[in-house]
């Protein structure tokens with residue numbers, strides 16, 4: 001079946017789904033995006049992602065392209081038209097199309113909106129999670145507003161490629177203090193040598209992951225000891241468990257960091273349990 005994308009008011013086959021060459025997303029990475037996971041054709045963690053999308057737009061002073069209700073319908077319709085039952089839906093909103101010039105375009109320039117959806121069976125992720133994945137570390141060379149989900153992802157792309165070239169699934173980015181910030185497209189977690197679950201605090205320069213927030217709520221309801229406190233690469237390598245969270249990977253156990261085995265080299269019980277809890281909840285609450 002051919003895929004269909006929403007582009008500025010129209011649903012089009014991918015081959016004909018195009019934006020203008022002077023779209024500011026293309027020229028300046030002047031845009032934001034959001035990703036929802038899809039279960040049974042429904043969007044998970046819906047409000048969290050929608051609220052973050054609006055926050056990203058506000059922070060960059062990009063006009064809200066349409067009402068929340070209209071946007072919800074477009075997201076759901078794109079999923080439906082692509083017959084995605086398990087997968088991802090992606091939205092990108094840019095500051096629109098205008099002659100290339102760095103300042104904002106004239107007031108009233110409509111933002112560009114594109115939405116795509118694709119299948120990604122949960123069973124594929126489950127197979128990776130059952131074995132656990134490899135992580136490598138990489139310097140964090142990003143800007144100071146990583147809390148905004150912008151399409152300016154070049155440092156993330158380079159980090160993920162470095163991971164891929166080393167046979168790893170993810171790169172954990174490391175700041176100048178030797179502390180892990182987050183993954184190239186995920187949030188990083190460990191169960192440290194003392195058994196404390198840790199993830200970097202969301203006030204620092206990281207993306208405030210929606211899956212991270214959902215998992216933190218589960219951690220609290222399970223009564224696990226946790227701290228939102230940064231950890232070093234050394235602490236991660238000595239941890240009992242390591243894992244990462246995102247809309248595309250849910251909760252993914254990491255079994256090595258830079259080739260160093262974590263714990264006994266198998267997915268740990270905390271990560272495995274949190275994955276199960278998260279998937280159950282996300283499925284149940286999807287809309």
Ligand code: PDD
Pocket residue numbers: 035156182183184185186187207208209210211212245246247248
């Ligand atoms: N990535 N950190 C970064 C840098 C990310 O790009 C993402 C999401 C996350 C996890 O956030 P969430 O739990 O809200 O998905 C953390 C998406 C999935 C992507 O770029 O495809």
